[in-house]
Amino acid sequence: MSTGIDRNQLTQLMNEDLASEYRSIVQYNQHVATLKGLEVQSLLAELKQHLGQELSHAMILAEQIDFLGGVPTVEVPSIPSVTDTQGALKLDLDLEEQQLERYRQRIEQAQELGLPDVAEALRPLLEQTQEHVRDLRTALGR
Ligand SMILES: [Fe+2]
Numbered sequence: 001m002s003t004g005i006d007r008n009q010l011t012q013l014m015n016e017d018l019a020s021e022y023r024s025i026v027q028y029n030q031h032v033a034t035l036k037g038l039e040v041q042s043l044l045a046e047l048k049q050h051l052g053q054e055l056s057h058a059m060i061l062a063e064q065i066d067f068l069g070g071v072p073t074v075e076v077p078s079i080p081s082v083t084d085t086q087g088a089l090k091l092d093l094d095l096e097e098q099q100l101e102r103y104r105q106r107i108e109q110a111q112e113l114g115l116p117d118v119a120e121a122l123r124p125l126l127e128q129t130q131e132h133v134r135d136l137r138t139a140l141g142r
């Protein structure tokens, strides 16, 4: 089934993906600095790793958006400030699940538009987002 979007629409959607990655960076940065307690010690190491990977996701998206002739956004979405452990992890999981769905669609759309290089560049974002979802589900006991 065709998703029926053109190259400009793909670029626009990737800019929304980029804004979502900026949100991840800001959100994880707050959570890594504020979550406390023995039970979150090993989790903090994972969240720090996520944070670093979100920066690389943002960099890859910006590069691909430029490659497609777009201008990478500098808009950061507004982000709820949540610092209790359960609330923070749920917020992180929700965001990662949204991103997972977005990257599934984006890779399919890039392929349909005959842009295999773009699809390939986005593949690690999909795979790492899957890992992030798994880590957070485990942490939340889901
Ligand atoms: Fe990401």
Ligand SMILES: [Fe+2]
Pocket (backbone or CB within 6 Å): 024, 050, 054, 096, 128, 129, 132
């Ligand atoms: Fe992530």
